[in-house]
Amino acid sequence: MGATVGSVLLSDGLVAVVKRDCPTCVLVEPVLRELGAAVWCQDDAGWFDGDDTELELSYRLGIETVPTLMRVEGGTETARVVGWSREQWEGLTGVTGLGPGLPEHRPGCGSLSVDPGRIDALEARYGGSGLSSRRVELADLEDEHEALFDRGWTDGLPVVPPTPERVLRMLRGTPRDPREVVAVVPPDLVECTVEKVAVNAVMAGCLPEHLPVVLAALEAACAEEFALHGLLATTYFSGPLIVVNGPVARRIGMNSGVNALGQGNRANATIGRALQLVERNVGGGRPGEVDRATLGNPGKTTFCFAEREEDSPFAPLAADRGVPGDAVTLFAGSGVQPVVDQLSRDPESLARTFAACLRVNAHPKLPMAFDAMLVVSPEHGRVFREAGWDRARLLAELDGLLTLPAGELLRGVGGMAEGVPANLAGADLPKFRPGGLLVAHAGGDAGLFSAIIGGWVSGEAGSSPVSREVHA
């Protein structure tokens, strides 16, 4: 009589799991041989008769400590002790006088099957992993990176192959059930599970601690008012931009400082990329198909940064939008337009510079058509902070400066056919709809530069920014 554990047959009697690297296991070797136990070794196939270097038995039996001694009767484990304790071993075996030269008690060592570096692979191989995505076997002669390109799953850059063990490791970044639906992703309107987000996050290069931010970003991007289908399909430049607020940003190593909108930070780069890969792979949104952008912009590969909350003149962006703490704000962002002002030292002058640069957003003669995000750098931000201007004060100033007489905007004025229709003549027109201009704070300590990130068609006709809480 015995028990089948996975592919291993266990006989009735005494069974032990050991590893040679464990001094306690070496200590009890003579005892195990004297008892005639069936001994399985994790790290040396030749030490005893049992070879568990694949760790299947250890994983399936839930071995956490070596040595573990078990009694199997009628195919069932009936008793188990861990480490060395003469009293316990004698109790389990019914044999007295074990290991006369040994100490009374000696703790064991950690089992290789619970080693953090191996547990994901074991779970993927032997566990009921709970993963439901289709498993794709790559042929031995396929280069794995080329194979993923060939299947159309990448954004033009190589991706990390989403093996089951990597996806399981990624899923440790969230307590959410892998089967839970996070969002319905356009354009194909596919229900996207936590697991599918994890698969694409692996491909993007995310760490597990980035996953909650990706999940929140996807929820926000798929909110009805964000209009992700149109944003993807548009001939315009824009794509989703993620701004992260709250302690989570620093905790996961995001960049809000030097080169915040640029390359070189893993969290910034991979979180934005993961969202884009979900949109592509799950939603089915691919350039040249539903994505009809005339030119696009480099940020469509990834565009994600953290707001610099320290020394900011403004409250955190998401908090000002009603979502305090850890949060993402999604904005339909196009490229970056530089703003240079190295001379203004008072807020009124600097605001006039911002207004002059914001006026050209999309076209200097098109009001209320396109949103924008103004990213104020620390050196510019200091001017507002020292003057006591918060976000609302700056926006109010910009509203005034960007209320434009229609006479300057009419079609044909300035020798440009583009502009507003003649029936608006005589009106004063705001450049931005209410809520259509966002202001954030980011960047390195030095540089009297800020940035305008152009938006997309604004408000109900297009996209509205969306803020969502990041759940741990």
Next chain:
Amino acid sequence: MRTVLDPTGERQTSARELLPRPSSLRGRRVGLLDISKARGDVVLDRLEELLTADGAVVHRYRKPTFARTAPVDLRHEIAEQCEVVIEALAD
């Protein structure tokens, strides 16, 4: 053997037979959808003229905004009322 997990939505698309192409548009109800882009009406007005001259019965529709997909009710209305839809993409 290396295994990777499928990152796609794993959607199974259902294949449907196309209706036979009509030999003539005479007497057919043809739908033209204005997606609300600037000057879209100019090209659609001209198309309507040409189609009407060919004996087609033209129905005009309009999306509230080009930036979003057509509302479900509008799509249903077009499907109910038209025999032929001219599909094209322009900007």
